[in-house]
Amino acid sequence: MSDLATRLEQAIFDHADLNWSKAATLLDLSPQAATKWKKGQISRSTLQRLADLTRVNYSWLATGEGEMTSKPSIGELQDKIDAIMDKEQGQLVKKDVLSAANPVPVISWVAAGAWSETNTVTVDDAFDWLPRPYNLSKDGFALQVRGESMLPEFRPNDYIFVEPAFPVWDLKNGDLVVVQESDKNEATFKQLVLGETTEDMYLKPLNPDWHEQKMLPKSEWVLVGKVVGKWVKY
Template identity: 45%
Template sequence: MARKIEKAFGLSHGYMDVSHGKNKDTVKLDNNINLSEKISLEGRQIPVISWVAAGSFSPIETVIKDTEVAEWLPPNKDCGKNGYGLVVVGNSMSPDFKPGDRIYINPDIQTFDLQTDDLVIVACHGESEATFKKLIIEGANKYLQPLNPNWPEQIIKLTEDCRLVGKVVGLYRKI
């Protein structure tokens, strides 16, 4: 069959028995791909916890251990070893974050690593749940701001009875 093709295209006898230029490179690239290897997601699945659990003043390791997790998110390396997810409720962070969105939280971020415009989760004594807002730092003062320009409370001053719960490091949205 190869001889008939060679003759039909005016190629020399045996031409199709030898690799020629471009085809050789293509074969080489194809040999570098191992189709039997599975693509794996790196890291651990991320537990989704409640806003009440996130706002508790217990160490996060205890909170996650003692919380019954009903939902898990795909891995996110930016969450750190104690990372978890929260389900966005309300419209204070609209339009960027919608109710039902899942956000990834890294609770291991240190306060001194935070910068203006970071998205954070903060808990304050006397409140039953944590809150999700944008951080504003002006000198020694820290403020929280919703992303929704129509939200009634545009600037919330952080007081001594508030603490950083974690930094938002990702978004997971179901479509």
């Protein structure tokens, strides 16, 4: 594998949490286009679009020089959040209970799964930022919804705010939670159903047409956090 192909793989798989065919599809290309990427064969325009998609620096992706990503300055973060607020793109949490001074990191589902092991989220985990709702602690983070299992309430690309500083014994039937199974490397988002005993507990999707309506743990479950809100960009 060429050096360029290696950097492409890092950007797509490690940084953006995608795969070859998914990345190609998101760029409106056929999955077969990624076959050439694996050999380091890619046009300059597609490389630029791929850098934008995976949120890495184009110069690093093209040449290997410089940093893979650029950490935004506080001023840049503030400008970005102010622009979001001015356009009123997020309507699920009222504007007067959002704080732009302490933005929420948006992290990948793999990073969320790792959180339950390391008990922390760092700036390096974030690929985007959102204003912080009043009911989210400093340790809270956001995730971007994937798939259709939580329709109609949560659509793909909606954002959910996750509160990790939440005691397990305060969970109630019907709470929305993010959990990780010990034998998997990423978290999952579902509704909690409590029975009379812990053995009766299971997870379920909100989508009544989802193929798996009762999800039982195949290994130990670890609570990553409780979902306390969502954010929608129009």
